[in-house]
Amino acid sequence: EDKVVQSPLSLVVHEGDTVTLNCSYEVTNFRSLLWYKQEKKAPTFLFMLTSSGIEKKSGRLSSILDKKELFSILNITATQTGDSAVYLCAVVGNFNKFYFGSGTKLNVKP
């Protein structure tokens, strides 16, 4: 059965901390892995990863994929209260079908 597992399920940190969110997957015919940030409503796209070992970076956020070990991490450095959200990992498999993890709920305290 295809699945995506995220950990931890929730995380509380203080502003300025660095966090690492994990996503492991077992998906047939992997095509890509995507990270999203979901605040109040719709997910917003952060990164798409298709190749192992190539870090994607956007400001304080970065992500990397390991296709051999079947996981990805999302790093957020110098966290701010505005980073508080649920971070979703999704893996694209056969026929462009998306499999979402349950998300990691990040709470950044001032």
Next chain:
Amino acid sequence: EPEVTQTPSHQVTQMGQEVILRCVPISNHLYFYWYRQILGQKVEFLVSFYNNEISEKSEIFDDQFSVERPDGSNFTLKIRSTKLEDSAMYFCASQGLLRYNEQFFGPGTRLTVL
């Protein structure tokens, strides 16, 4: 910046009634999706649509559900006879070819079935 829009933002209906949720994808996109998210649970894939037909659907997408692109701009999800457990947030997403696999989500329609 182009965006996906959805209407209505909130729909309340009685069990057994039919509902149609509407989405306007980004205009030059080719792949369209519906997802749902039951309150407090994870986002679930329902169906993908390409070239005017369903390309993939999940186990959730049974005979009660249908999708249509009636006029080349709107993309609709119909639930024929709603059940209490259909209450959820329904997200539409669209995807182009140039930025392959990057999906843009609409703001969602909250469906409440009483």
